Amino acid sequence: MTRKNNIWQFLDTLNKYELANFYFYKYETFMENSQKIIDDYFLNKNMSKDKIKELVEEHKNMAKYEKYIRKDCCPQCYSLKKVKTKQLWCPLGNNGIAVQLDNERIMIDVEDCLICGYKFSNLNRPAKKDNWIIKLLKPDVS
Numbered sequence: 571m572t573r574k575n576n577i578w579q580f581l582d583t584l585n586k587y588e589l590a591n592f593y594f595y596k597y598e599t600f601m602e603n604s605q606k607i608i609d610d611y612f613l614n615k616n617m618s619k620d621k622i623k624e625l626v627e628e629h630k631n632m633a634k635y636e637k638y639i640r641k642d643c644c645p646q647c648y649s650l651k652k653v654k655t656k657q658l659w660c661p662l663g664n665n666g667i668a669v670q671l672d673n674e675r676i677m678i679d680v681e682d683c684l685i686c687g688y689k690f691s692n693l694n695r696p697a698k699k700d701n702w703i704i705k706l707l708k709p710d711v712s
């Protein structure tokens with residue numbers, strides 16, 4: 571499957587508000603080649619940049635008044651679609667600078683919003699169940 575098919579197939583699964591939020595928040599995070607593919611898709615759907623902004627605003631206003639917004643949704647785009655990935659955990663020392671871990675790479679599960687990329691997990695603060703990591707690293711981080 572080509573890159574274009576992959577992207578277009580993903581975009582086809584989104585509703586108009588998800589599409590607008592996706593473009594609004596995530597477009598800039600893509601490489602130029604992918605941006606071109608995304609541009610083609612929105613052109614094909616007749617969604618101009620003005621239309622995208624309009625939809626993002628409209629959706630925000632709906633979220634203010636309607637009860638359908640769930641507590642566990644993304645605070646930025648109100649989507650419930652999340653993607654789980656593994657990322658390198660980088661603890662911060664007292665000085666706020668990332669602590670260098672000697673040869674040790676701790677991967678933690680993180681959750682991002684699939685639509686806008688909002689990060690639900692703070693990479694500097696492991697979830698409760700990961701507290702053993704803090705104990706393990708105490709000499710470094712305190």
Ligand SMILES: [Zn+2]
Pocket residue numbers: 644645646647648649683684685686687688
């Ligand atoms: Zn989101």
